[in-house]
Amino acid sequence: MPSFPATSQRLTDRKRSAIIEAAIDEFRLSGYETTSMDRIAARAGVSKRTVYNHFPSKEVLFAEILHHLWQAISGGEELAYRADRPLRDQLLELIAQKFRLLNDEAFVSLARVAIAAGIHSPERAHDMVARMSEREEGLTVWIRAAAAAGRLKTNDPVFASHQLQGLIKGFAFWPQITLAQPPLDAAAQKQVAETAVDMFLAYYAL
């Protein structure tokens, strides 16, 4: 029976976690270029050599972190279209789900780091945003179903979905990413969500 030190696993695992956490903080704070491996090591309370024993290069460490943050936010339970409930209620629930993501510290971190790093690295940006837009599929699927059921008048669900998201993200995503603004408070979220949905339905509902 291993008498491991109270809180957690093997030393090497704790070190590894500390490095990843420190790296997330540093990259988030300073971006990829201006973050040094020495600072990451220092913040992690770990020797620089240990960082390199775990991760062969800064690039790899960075990729690991993107992967790590990605895991942290992968919990999207698709909401299916239902004929027996008002469109408005269903849309509000879909938006609420989106807000949970947008309020998620991990998600915003990921987005900030990814966009900051990717803005001058097309292939990485492409990969990143491609994966992010997968998370936007749910809404499109719902709209397509509602249209097929004859409750919405659109033959371009992807476009309509982007519109609705534009109405949300303009308030609750881009300002937070580019200006590091705090997430919307509950009242603002309510206003943004309800007005967006009502505007959307005013145009698309049959």
Next chain:
Amino acid sequence: MPSFPATSQRLTDRKRSAIIEAAIDEFRLSGYETTSMDRIAARAGVSKRTVYNHFPSKEVLFAEILHHLWQAISGGEELAYRADRPLRDQLLELIAQKFRLLNDEAFVSLARVAIAAGIHSPERAHDMVARMSEREEGLTVWIRAAAAAGRLKTNDPVFASHQLQGLIKGFAFWPQITLAQPPLDAAAQKQVAETAVDMFLAYYAL
């Protein structure tokens, strides 16, 4: 009578312009951190020392460029609300004006550079986007006037204006900035503009 070399002004002016142009290209291509003064000098066809004779530091050169690009896009002729024309036409014209800005290479460059540089420098980001949002005032003013004239039902013109812009920027700004996507073609612009305006009016028009 000075026999100046055909095309333009004094040598020093041409050098200065060459430096600024080269710096715009480089910063746009690689961001602030990863662009070196040596590369700028090389691209400008100028000795490094000359760069420093014109601009005391990289910081200053960068600021100069932001200022320079800012000048290049400052030609916004505010469109005033008019009681004698349909709302839809006026809004479409406002949007068209916005698209002219969004299609402007200089504007997109500025935005990309500014956002990339500012994403980890809150004060600069703040300053930058504050100035950018001045350019969005026109739409807000128009909406306020239309509401005062009893043609739109909103008591929050700023919010409404942001909504309409969200419907545009989600297609024609953010993808271009963060993914370096090409500007929308004419057909797409038409679709985005018309659908946005129609959706907006479906909700707000009296």
Next chain:
DNA sequence: CATAAACTACACTGTACAGTGTACATATCT
């Protein structure tokens, strides 16, 4: 043409940083 201003080549300083090699220490496992 003389003079001042601007440009150039180039060598140089200082710093920051990615990444490595090593000798020694500490933890983990059997």
Next chain:
DNA sequence: AGATATGTACACTGTACAGTGTAGTTTATG
């Protein structure tokens, strides 16, 4: 307790880059 895996301190290489100093050349101007 002894063997093995990990971590640490630290010195070091090589590179990239901001910024400077200088001596000499080119360009404009009275």
